[in-house]
Amino acid sequence: MKTLAAVSYESGKPMLIEELELSEPKSDDVLVKMTAAGLCHSDYHALVGNRPVGMRPMVLGHEGAGVVVKVGDGVDDIRPGDHVVLMFLPSCGKCQWCLAGDTHACVLGPTIAKGPQPDGGYRMHTKNGLDVGQFCLLGAFSQYTIVHKQSVCVIDKKIPLEVACLVGCGVVGGWGAAVNRAGITPGSSVLVIGAGGIGTNIIQGAVSVNASMIIAADRFDQKLAWSRSFGATHTINVDKENLVERVMEITDNMGVNYAFEAISRPETIAMAFDATAKLGKVVVVGLTPSHFDSIPISPLNLVLTQKTLMGSIYGTSNARIEIPKLLYMYKRGQIKLDELITNTYSLNEINQGYDDLLAGKNIRGVVRF
Numbered sequence: 001m002k003t004l005a006a007v008s009y010e011s012g013k014p015m016l017i018e019e020l021e022l023s024e025p026k027s028d029d030v031l032v033k034m035t036a037a038g039l040c041h042s043d044y045h046a047l048v049g050n051r052p053v054g055m056r057p058m059v060l061g062h063e064g065a066g067v068v069v070k071v072g073d074g075v076d077d078i079r080p081g082d083h084v085v086l087m088f089l090p091s092c093g094k095c096q097w098c099l100a101g102d103t104h105a106c107v108l109g110p111t112i113a114k115g116p117q118p119d120g121g122y123r124m125h126t127k128n129g130l131d132v133g134q135f136c137l138l139g140a141f142s143q144y145t146i147v148h149k150q151s152v153c154v155i156d157k158k159i160p161l162e163v164a165c166l167v168g169c170g171v172v173g174g175w176g177a178a179v180n181r182a183g184i185t186p187g188s189s190v191l192v193i194g195a196g197g198i199g200t201n202i203i204q205g206a207v208s209v210n211a212s213m214i215i216a217a218d219r220f221d222q223k224l225a226w227s228r229s230f231g232a233t234h235t236i237n238v239d240k241e242n243l244v245e246r247v248m249e250i251t252d253n254m255g256v257n258y259a260f261e262a263i264s265r266p267e268t269i270a271m272a273f274d275a276t277a278k279l280g281k282v283v284v285v286g287l288t289p290s291h292f293d294s295i296p297i298s299p300l301n302l303v304l305t306q307k308t309l310m311g312s313i314y315g316t317s318n319a320r321i322e323i324p325k326l327l328y329m330y331k332r333g334q335i336k337l338d339e340l341i342t343n344t345y346s347l348n349e350i351n352q353g354y355d356d357l358l359a360g361k362n363i364r365g366v367v368r369f
């Protein structure tokens with residue numbers, strides 16, 4: 001069958017919208033008609049070559065939701081008509097991390113940017129017969145996609161798919177970093193550097209566990225205004241104020257108990273470290289471009305202040321449990337999802353969506369199919 005997709009042919013060049021050939025679902029495959037896909041910064045890193053992908057052409061997009069059309073042999077718990085959120089990290093269910101419930105650390109992790117499906121084959125091809133890779137095994141920027149059953153989470157049909165898609169990456173990634181990885185305790189102080197799709201959900205996580213002070217930092221005043229509506233108690237525009245000095249002022253020179261870096265730059269990770277109180281936790285959530293290979297942090301300070309520096313992938317969560325949980329919280333009014341969507345685009349407008357992301361115009365832009 002045919003599908004219209006946004007295809008990345010060359011590093012640094014805009015995606016081309018074109019018709020691809022989609023094969024029939026093979027064993028363990030699920031054919032999904034996409035309803036919505038979120039525009040996450042990680043796709044942009046892949047698009048411009050900040051983070052290498054295994055091949056091109058490739059269909060990017062790793063935050064999506066849709067409706068199951070057809071399933072292959074060996075898929076018995078997912079049916080046509082099911083509503084699904086795509087998961088950008090599948091879990092093999094067999095490695096030591098999956099067995100321990102830490103599916104975010106599954107051995108399949110390093111394979112997801114290579115292009116082919118887990119069986120080594122391709123489901124998308126150009127008109128000329130070229131193999132087309134699927135970023136994160138998903139390729140969500142396509143009207144239809146074929147994914148492995150391990151990449152799919154069936155959800156409640158009452159949840160609008162347009163908001164459900166956000167839970168596939170940004171919401172789990174941010175909320176989970178705050179709640180699962182950092183384990184923010186009630187009454188503590190929190191700094192979030194980068195008030196975008198991940199950072200806003202770190203703020204939501206901090207609100208969930210009753211942090212008393214939540215400082216949001218960003219370059220864009222509009223994003224800082226949005227962060228207040230999600231629960232930030234203080235904001236810092238890093239282009240106008242010195243971030244570390246301002247945090248020290250706000251916290252009576254103590255620093256925050258938890259600092260999150262959701263921008264992906266070594267110097268902001270160092271700022272997060274410097275703005276953290278003794279015995280505090282620094283959580284790096286953004287995926288840095290691969291040409292950054294070190295963080296300028298004083299080893300002596302690390303010891304003297306006894307701070308913990310940690311990373312977090314996929315909210316350090318088991319997404320198959322976390323996605324339905326967060327959607328249930330949404331239904332109960334305990335987290336905001338509708339408000340995360342600041343602009344919607346057609347597939348044809350996807351490159352504009354990324355320009356808007358870079359210009360600070362979005363918490364999340366969403367492609368509607």
Ligand SMILES: [Zn+2]
Binds near residue numbers: 040041043062169
């Ligand atoms: Zn993402």
Ligand SMILES: [Zn+2]
Binds near residue numbers: 094096097099106
């Ligand atoms: Zn595994």
